[in-house]
Amino acid sequence: MNALSVRGLTKTYRNGVQALSGVDLEVERGDFFALLGPNGAGKTTLIGIITSLVNKTGGEARVFGYDIDREPEAAKACIGIVPQELNFNMFESPYTIVVNQAGFYGIPRAVARERAEKYLKQLQLWDKRRGISRALSGGMKRRLMIARALMHEPRLLILDEPTAGVDIEIRRSMWEFLREINARGTTIILTTHYLEEAETLCRNIAIISGGRIVERDRMSSLLRRLHVATFVLNLRDSLSVAPRLDGYVTTLVDDHTLEVEVSAEENLNDIFARLTALGIEVLSMRNKVNRLEEIFMQLVEGRGTAGEGAHGEAAPAQPATAPAGTGPEAPAARLPAGARR
Amino acid sequence: MSAVAGAAAPPVNLNVVRWIGFQTIVIREYGRIIRIWGQTIVPSVVTATLYFVIFGSLIGRRVGAMDGFDYKQYIAPGLIMMSVITNSYGNVVASFFGAKFGKHVEEMLVSPLPNWVIVAGYAAGGVVRGLLVGAAVTVVSLLFTHLSVQHLPVIVAAGLLTSLIFALGGFLNALFAKNFDQVNWIPTFVLTPLTYFGGVFYSVTLLPQWAQQVSYVNPILHMVNAFRFGFLGVSDVSVGLAFALMLAAAAALFAIAVALMNRGAGIRE
Numbered sequence: 001m002n003a004l005s006v007r008g009l010t011k012t013y014r015n016g017v018q019a020l021s022g023v024d025l026e027v028e029r030g031d032f033f034a035l036l037g038p039n040g041a042g043k044t045t046l047i048g049i050i051t052s053l054v055n056k057t058g059g060e061a062r063v064f065g066y067d068i069d070r071e072p073e074a075a076k077a078c079i080g081i082v083p084q085e086l087n088f089n090m091f092e093s094p095y096t097i098v099v100n101q102a103g104f105y106g107i108p109r110a111v112a113r114e115r116a117e118k119y120l121k122q123l124q125l126w127d128k129r130r131g132i133s134r135a136l137s138g139g140m141k142r143r144l145m146i147a148r149a150l151m152h153e154p155r156l157l158i159l160d161e162p163t164a165g166v167d168i169e170i171r172r173s174m175w176e177f178l179r180e181i182n183a184r185g186t187t188i189i190l191t192t193h194y195l196e197e198a199e200t201l202c203r204n205i206a207i208i209s210g211g212r213i214v215e216r217d218r219m220s221s222l223l224r225r226l227h228v229a230t231f232v233l234n235l236r237d238s239l240s241v242a243p244r245l246d247g248y249v250t251t252l253v254d255d256h257t258l259e260v261e262v263s264a265e266e267n268l269n270d271i272f273a274r275l276t277a278l279g280i281e282v283l284s285m286r287n288k289v290n291r292l293e294e295i296f297m298q299l300v301e302g303r304g305t306a307g308e309g310a311h312g313e314a315a316p317a318q319p320a321t322a323p324a325g326t327g328p329e330a331p332a333a334r335l336p337a338g339a340r341r
Numbered sequence: 342m343s344a345v346a347g348a349a350a351p352p353v354n355l356n357v358v359r360w361i362g363f364q365t366i367v368i369r370e371y372g373r374i375i376r377i378w379g380q381t382i383v384p385s386v387v388t389a390t391l392y393f394v395i396f397g398s399l400i401g402r403r404v405g406a407m408d409g410f411d412y413k414q415y416i417a418p419g420l421i422m423m424s425v426i427t428n429s430y431g432n433v434v435a436s437f438f439g440a441k442f443g444k445h446v447e448e449m450l451v452s453p454l455p456n457w458v459i460v461a462g463y464a465a466g467g468v469v470r471g472l473l474v475g476a477a478v479t480v481v482s483l484l485f486t487h488l489s490v491q492h493l494p495v496i497v498a499a500g501l502l503t504s505l506i507f508a509l510g511g512f513l514n515a516l517f518a519k520n521f522d523q524v525n526w527i528p529t530f531v532l533t534p535l536t537y538f539g540g541v542f543y544s545v546t547l548l549p550q551w552a553q554q555v556s557y558v559n560p561i562l563h564m565v566n567a568f569r570f571g572f573l574g575v576s577d578v579s580v581g582l583a584f585a586l587m588l589a590a591a592a593a594l595f596a597i598a599v600a601l602m603n604r605g606a607g608i609r610e
Binding site: 013014048051052053054055066071072073074076077078079081083085086087088089090096100101103104105106107108109148155 | 351353355360361365368369372440443444450451
């Protein structure tokens with residue numbers, strides 16, 4: 001049974017805007033799943049329908065087998081949502097917010113108090129539990145929404161840009177926390193504009209564009225489809241012209257920085273061997289752009305498909321203890337402004 | 342588990358969720374009432390005191406008896422009911438509209454609570470405030486006049502039903518309101534005139550015949566008189582009819598509020 005099963009979901013707003021044009025999507029239980037898309041692609045509408053904040057026009061959605069129309073209470077009991085916008089009472093304390101939220105899910109108050117302590121401590125908010133929430137920093141507010149979503153220990157956790165505006169240190173600690181939650185069996189669906197985040201955390205991915213799912217694959221398969229990657233090499237000694245490497249396109253960015261385009265069929269050893277033969281020492285190397293970002297742009301801008309199959313088989317959800325991330329330590333990449341929601 | 346609708350047992354006991362969820366909304370509303378007591382309880386107490394001083398002690402002396410009762414004694418049930426009406430309405434309209442405006446209504450909308458529990462929870466919160474303030478104004482009344490109790494169950498039932506009706510009215514107002522102006526329209530242009538013409542300060546028998554007939558259309562007249570009947574044993578209207586109207590109004594408003602919530606009016610796109 002899938003954690004989420006969406007079939008033919010459509011949504012047309014009263015102003016005539018068609019936000020979803022027949023979305024089909026399956027997310028397996030235990031998965032850490034990325035849902036990406038540019039501005040207005042339909043991500044938030046899709047999440048809104050699943051969580052009952054938006055009325056759908058057509059289609060069906062099931063959460064752990066519970067139909068959101070026929071068994072809405074059972075379906076909603078399975079979901080925890082961390083929305084994109086802050087949506088808690090700014091005049092209540094974090095402690096009150098999370099304890100009340102547990103109450104809305106039928107958690108007895110004594111249990112809610114224990115969980116409030118557990119999750120507020122895990123998310124480093126325990127010291128701030130008594131003040132009004134408006135006084136929290138941006139990162140704390142985001143963590144409060146995560147704590148709130150976990151109070152009923154949902155089977156499916158949906159995070160809509162949970163780390164937007166959060167500094168790198170906190171973002172990485174949040175990643176670690178989400179990995180642990182996922183490892184304990186919670187299915188996670190993540191939308192984010194930080195593609196490094198999706199690449200690092202998620203095993204499977206769907207890309208939505210124009211109200212349709214345009215790609216659904218396992219993350220590693222999708223990344224392998226990228227034909228050409230550009231590597232930026234930092235050189236020990238200065239160069240005046242780019243070295244000529246047969247079969248590779250090289251560009252000298254400045255006297256100590258060389259860019260080399262490498263296709264999927266070629267390997268890096270060959271490049272290093274040639275550079276070594278030319279007496280060029282490489283101090284460090286990085287991807288010019290995040291690989292996922294490159295594929296994303298190809299898919300949503302209609303620059304052709306990113307490889308052979310447009311709809312590959314999704315990876316089965318891995319054992320809870322398996323490492324989630326396979327991506328390189330690329331510099332944090334965000335969607336270009338034009339592609340952002 | 343099969344994916345067929347209805348084949349699976351719910352992951353939680355839904356009745357437990359509903360009951361604890363209802364309690365949570367009421368506790369949260371009570372916490373809000375107490376937290377901002379300067380806005381929720383004190384104003385009505387001050388207003389009632391002023392009414393007793395000006396209308397009761399100063400002007401009331403010249404008015405004399407009303408329906409055979411001292412004027413302060415006559416207006417006391419009406420003033421208590423006026424505070425119940427304005428506070429039960431005001432509590433829900435402010436709290437639910439605030440939740441919509443601040444988006445934290447989504448905390449409940451994404452939860453497994455059915456809409457009727459959300460409506461019931463907010464209505465109960467309004468009843469709590471209406472009765473709390475009503476009790477406070479009763480204490481103020483006792484400082485100015487003697488209040489006998491003729492029919493306690495009538496007092497309790499009329500207080501409960503009136504606060505429930507106006508709490509539900511406040512909920513509907515909040516559901517449709519798109520800005521803070523619209524939150525204030527109904528209390529200012531509808532509730533206040535109806536309350537003042539609802540027999541709080543006078544007996545409708547003092548009015549010309551046509552005005553009496555018009556007054557009987559005013560639901561607040563029936564509520565105030567039923568409440569007054571509980572204290573003084575006199576009423577300008579049939580108490581049985583008043584309770585029938587109140588029960589029907591409460592049931593109808595609850596049904597309308599739940600139906601609108603189910604449609605997503607004012608809360609979902």
